[in-house]
Amino acid sequence: MVPLSYYLVLSGILFACGVTGFLIKRNIITIFMSIELMLNGVNLSFVAFAAHWHALAGQVFVFFVMVVAAAEAAVGLAIIIAVYRNRETLNVDRVNLLKL
Amino acid sequence: MTQNPYLWLIPALPLAGAAINGFLGRRSSKNAVTTIALVFPGLAFALALWIAAQFSSSAAPYGFNLAHWIRAGSFTADFAFYLDQLSLVMLLVVTGVGFLIHVYSVGYMWDDPGYYRFFSYLNLFMFFMLTLVLANNYLLMFIGWEGVGLASYLLIGFWFTKDSAASAGKKAFIVNRIGDFGFLIGLFLIIQHFHSLNFTEVFDKIRPIAPETTGAGLLTTIGILLMVGACGKSAQIPLYVWLPDAMEGPTPVSALIHAATMVTAGVYMVARSHVIFERAPIALTVVAIIGTLTAFFAATIGIAQTDIKRVLAYSTVSQLGYMFMACGVGAFSAGIFHLMTHAFFKGLLFLAAGSVIHAVGGEQDMRKMGGLATYIPWTALTMGIATLAIAGIWPFAGFWSKDEILWKAYQTNWVYWLIGLVTAFITSFYMFRLFFMTFLGDYRGIQVDKHGQSHAAHGHDAHGHGEPHESPMVMLVPLMILAVLSLVGGLVGINDGFDHFLAPVFSSGAAAEGAGETASHGLEMLFMVVSVLVAVFGAGLAWVLYVSRPYLPQKIADSLGGFYEAVLNKYYVDELYAKLFVKPLVDGSTRILWQGVDRKVIDDSINDAADGARHVSDEVRHMQSGNLRSYAGWIAAGAAVVVAYMIWLGVGR
Amino acid sequence: MSVIKSAVVLGVLLGAVAYTVWLERKVVGHIQNRWGPTRVGPFGLLQPIAVGLKLFVKEDLTPPYVYKPLYIAAPLIAIIFALTSISMVPFGNDVVVGGYTIPFQITDVNTGLLIILGITSIGVYGVALAGWSSNNKYSLLGGLRASAQMVSYEISLGLSVVGVLIMAGSFSLRTIVDSQAGLFWGFIPRWNIFTGQFVGFFCYLIAAYAETNRIPFDLPEAETELVAGYHTEYSSMKFAMFFMAEYANMITVGCLATLLFFGGWRGPIFGPGILQAIEPVFWFVAKVVVFLFIYIWVRGTLPRFRYDQLMAFGWKVLLPLSLANLIATAIAVAW
């Protein structure tokens, strides 16, 4: 038996790592991967809760998260390719036209 | 209430005509426009005659509910029509006189470039007027009321390129708004207290209420407010100022709208609301006083006017004052009777005046006419009949109705009668003055064809011929028909026939009526003789002053000095209004509303808000660095705050 | 127990890989009117050993400018996942030896097929990373082609299998095989390929060819265009690993095809008890060998696709076809 909170702590730390990666990484692709990391962290808590409450809905939710992640990856990577085509860089600090 | 499913067709037919001419008239030939313009009101008139033929007092009132309109809770107002004896009279007057004036207009407006537009407006007016007359509730009546206002505005400003016409239209519109304001508030009061605007329902609720003899109450308030509306529409003191200016419109318009029909809407409305007024003696008294004063006041102005149409305009105001006086003394049927005869002879007067103007090439100043009887005998004949009618000479139409009013007025208060009699004298004087100045004596107009150009601005009848000439038959035939009506129209009032016809409507009748019957017939005969004598005397005076001794008027005017000036300038009422109302309004709007409220409050607050927003944005925009990660950082910080708050909530628990 | 089984299976597999290479060379040789290997041993049977030795003792050349950690990791990833997937594959019925029930399978999990699919999908990384880490444009192109191709065809592969799954109602390979027991009219086996999964089978086969980068879909290593594609920069044992991974994958695909569509180890059972214990394994191996032969046959016969043709075929023909098969199967089963 493992306390539920252990899973949640692991999930939380993974999520925090994702957030941190989002903040400190410069490469758009890595930033994107950080988002996936966050989603994974969330998925873990879904599955853990599902086991804890004996509710399969938690696992079903993981599927939906995965679907969304897949859709997001498709569109996001396409955007990254488009950005690269225009700006010749993957560094977010150089993709900064969105300012005064 | 008997159903009559054809009722709605009467207003709908002119509307169809207006729509067809309005939308298609520009591309249609003049003959097509004429056909459309005449057929639809003609059909409406025929239908009205047919309905009148089938009309039986026992089956009245007729009604027809065309469509639901407003249904809010228990309050309903529908597109529903209502026909009783009162509406029937109005219906026949409006469609009949209206149709004749349409026919006349064909000749009068033939050369106008806005021919189709004119008839579209005219038909539109017919539609609204018939809606007003046939409405079964105040709201639909109000629609007609506003609609005729609109048509009037459009037609007064028909030659909108002329500055005076455009401003006259605006003046009519604005002055009418003041009256409508009172009317509307009256309607709101009715809704508030009687929860309906339907005539039948409202009157059924009011009938049990005892007359407010002791002081002003709800019904008095409603009555006075309704009267304010009627004053606006029917050009009574103090809102009469628009009507003389409205003469800027084409003459048939003056005849139809500003003499025969629209201006009588106020009288009709007061008569329709007789149930309210009968229970509000104070309001009734106010109506009577205003009517009497207007009658007298306008008549005096009429003496000094030289513009043929303006004389008629003031005479119209004066005659409307008579009708109000009749209503004010509780003789509603007498008022309606005068309304009807007035429609005949005043319509005729205007049309004949139009014919005169047509004949002399657009000239309206009577001083430049004279001796026209030889040039345009038919016009002179018909106009003479009309003048006799309005002056109240036996047995012309005006005599019967005016005499009825004076008789009823006397029964209420002899002061009304006295002023009415004096007014009748003045009326007779200035009407014959008009007739003599125009048709007798020598022609004083310019004989050469110069006027063709000098009056081109009038936009009509600009063919260049020097001789005054008779109008075409299409104009003369309506004149003749109206002349006949002016001659015999009063006969329906013999032996109180008209009174009895309308009796079912005014059955709850004024208390004064009963008393009148007991008064001796001899007295009534005496009064008749007196009023005829007065009229003849006025005519004689006019003959003396303008035919046999034409130098006298100038002398009299000189001797009167300032008073004559005042009369000539319509007692400076327009100037007074400009000083009293217009200027303060304009100044107030400029200083307080524009520079005070609009600039200092609204503009400044908006500018300050915008400035504030910009200042704040100037500071905040540094957050928008264009750096994606700084945005992400803000999101994360925000999420962290939310999470921290939730944790704090959870831990705190 | 598992360890022993693993070792045995691994040994057999590696041997099979070696002799698949031999088989290929022989068959292709004969197709091309040659003899193939003949010198080393009878019929060249010792050739694989010689080749292995040669690769083993060759100099392990690591070019400069490669990204070393991944350059080394890539072939490992390829071979490890290729060999792992076999662990889910059952070869035959359980046999009872001296009271012990020995399943002919390393592990039996409920979701065996899923896990095999997962493992093969991970296998892409070996090829892709090898291409990228070599720092060579041919390799990179090969890696790119491989990853795109494998991701695309994996969808068709998965969908073509779902028909079988619906019919069997399980992810367990053993259950799937059991569901194919019996005969039609006494002589046609109730294999899935005969019970309606004909289209599914061909979709599977084509997708599998693409997954294993075999001709006619061997674009990632198309020697005429890309030198040797993703393993251009590899030599000696590292190259051998890719080589072995490819053939191991072929064997796995063959095993899966046998299990899913051809009744697995099912076949006529006769003879004495010991023979009866061996016969299922024999049938199984025989069917797999047939598949390997088809692989080689196709290689010797068909030309290579163009890359755009490959992608267009995958997305526009194969995917709709396998989807249609899936829907048809679902309707048939539900009805």
Place this chain on the structure above:
Amino acid sequence: MLSVHLVLFLVFGAVALAGAVNLLAQTHPINSALSLIAVMAALAGEYLLLGAEFVAAVQVIVYAGAIMVLFVFVIMLLNAGVEERTKGSRVAILFGIPGMLLGSLLVAWVLLRYSGTGEVAAGALPGAPKTIGPLLFHEFLLPFEITSILILIAIMGAVVLASKPPSSPVPPREGGF
């Protein structure tokens, strides 16, 4: 007492954590991608521990096998290099790392301290395909269909975004603003 479950949990957790940290530490995106794959694999192990075998398989097939391949593909396609260092990145690291540590510790402390005594057993809720399927296709049918529409839209969006711009650009309008 250390149960097998706990030991396995800790092992997988450690792998996941190491992968996550490595994702942050690596400067080359392909290393980060591989770290992420490691995290996903470890999480698949965690799912298996919890009995969610189907989720675990899908995690491997979809996440590791498809989505991450796409990432690697794009990295290869764009030939992404080592990250550049900029002033902003240093500031971000300066605040980001301590922030993450602080946040993680806070979350961990709160969760451990306040989340009650809930425990989960190994394989507590077997999420076999057979049990998840009905749930997915009956109870969650509408969300399921909506996600399929989402996927469809995403496909179209990706195609439009990544397709090459037309070779001949639209000529500018004449007499425009």
